Amino acid sequence: MIIDIHGHYTTEPPAMQQFRDKQLAGLADRARRPLSSDLGISDEEIIASVQPQLKLQRDRGTDLTIFSPRASGMGHHVGTEAVGKEWTRLSNDMIHRICTLQPDNFVAVGQLPQVPGIPPQNCLAEMERCVEMGFVGFNLNPDPSGGYWTDPPMIDKYWYPVYEKLCELNVPAMIHVTGSCNPNFHATGAHYINGDTTVFMQLIQGNLFKDFPDLKFVIPHGGGAVPYHWGRYRGIALEMKRPELAQYLLKNVFFDTCVYHLPGIELLTSVIPADNVLFASELLGAVKCKDPDTGHHFDDTKRYIDQLKNMSEETRHKIFEGNARKVYPRLDAQLRKKGLAGRAF
């Protein structure tokens, strides 16, 4: 079984974006606000909307995608707390409907109603609601300001209520920023990658997993710059009198494989232990086109992994399935309930 742990719903029916536009228009002119959060999207429309993802699953030979709302669409920096709460609820409900309609292909991860400057206690009720609906994790935005980084670092106690809830619910967080309203940061080309790099370095500075030994973070986009600069991070940590990163952080921190060329995947899998790498493509995400040099899609990350020589069957299994079951225990439980027990290694 091949589990892609990082997919976003980027093929929404137009009604969803129209609702969002009305919401934001309503901030300026109350008369324009949506009168109902019932989008009027039918089950058939939802099924039609995810056909591109299903085709890519078939074409590439993957089975299941951990699916969350469009990341750049979370827009935590946009509008008021009430607007964000409504938008989050609606976005998560849509993911829930997809996963209910196509339960063999999608498992749900939620966005949170974060607001810059507002302590994240406001997320706890939505976390509980989502997990009751079968969600297996959340995207947690380290910079709700959208590129100005005005909230405290993620090792600050400010964030602890969210971590307590994640542990209580036994779900991981993927550290994932939303769009950027700072013209310095292109969203998918700078802000996403910087967010990943920034949080990993914060984790070196703090000792978060001493307080939360069961908390699990997935750092997406191949860990930002971290594996490429693994020597720098090991060195900085050692100079701070921290233990080796492998002991200090890698029981709790995992990287996905959203790295869009073979040399990057080779580096990732040679530097980061096999237990900490989870297969992902970021479908349909940052880069949709084909590499003219290979004729294949940049984001067909399975191809890169398949090209790795000397990868043991055990490592392959961990990256494609085993680690996902370990990091997302509620996913594992759902699969087991369906009779998909997974391999024991």
Place this chain on the structure above:
Amino acid sequence: MIIDIHGHYTTEPPAMQQFRDKQLAGLADRARRPLSSDLGISDEEIIASVQPQLKLQRDRGTDLTIFSPRASGMGHHVGTEAVGKEWTRLSNDMIHRICTLQPDNFVAVGQLPQVPGIPPQNCLAEMERCVEMGFVGFNLNPDPSGGYWTDPPMIDKYWYPVYEKLCELNVPAMIHVTGSCNPNFHATGAHYINGDTTVFMQLIQGNLFKDFPDLKFVIPHGGGAVPYHWGRYRGIALEMKRPELAQYLLKNVFFDTCVYHLPGIELLTSVIPADNVLFASELLGAVKCKDPDTGHHFDDTKRYIDQLKNMSEETRHKIFEGNARKVYPRLDAQLRKKGLAGRAF
């Protein structure tokens, strides 16, 4: 000849930091401000202060370091424009003295008196002054705010006066942030790397080198996250209908080798063309300790390059010397004047 293009003066005599402290104390209490910018540092003290760098040059078999003031000490976000101007002048003067006293070991690169929110025209006079003293390049900070990124992106016309002057003077800029006053960003572990990644993505978005075909940027720290995510950047650029990055940016953009482990250097040199990689260590910089796994310093980047199999003698020469002469033409001219003509390839 082996040229290290990225060294900072991080072993200043205490008088220099004491002056800075007085400057900043003077902002709060005018009575504390320094009464003279004469630091009273003797030539002997300066020579003594760079012995650690000279020892590392000898130990590692490098010849010449392109040397600039402590990057995190530039502090463009600290104090007033007048304070920054005085500090910049004094810091550059100190680099000039070092390079005059040890001309076979150091060549000067300057910092600029940048101030957040103040258009960079204020840097032009210092650029001229430094080049008259023999400087061969400048460190240009894309985020004078120190981690809040409040100035325009580097493709904005805001920056054009600096680019015009760089071209007129025939010197490159290393894109280098200073320290971070944003608690989210560790300086050397996040802010530096993010700065590199961010600016490269800005360059994809704009078409700066159409307006400045002779402008040259060095992106340090191995290009931030860029080479690791080269597929992502190629894909994003192609989706923006840009040409291939190799044609579009690599006549003007260069990466250094400040990547502190062998797999990172392998990736850098396999992904980025040999014409665009310049040897550097960031001495004495971000990571001073030894890798307990190898017993060697993390920042001994020459060792990693020396371990690369299948690197041609021509490529080695480019990385260690040829590219530096090409990107820093004033360095090449100085070396030729000394009878060090370099190899023709």
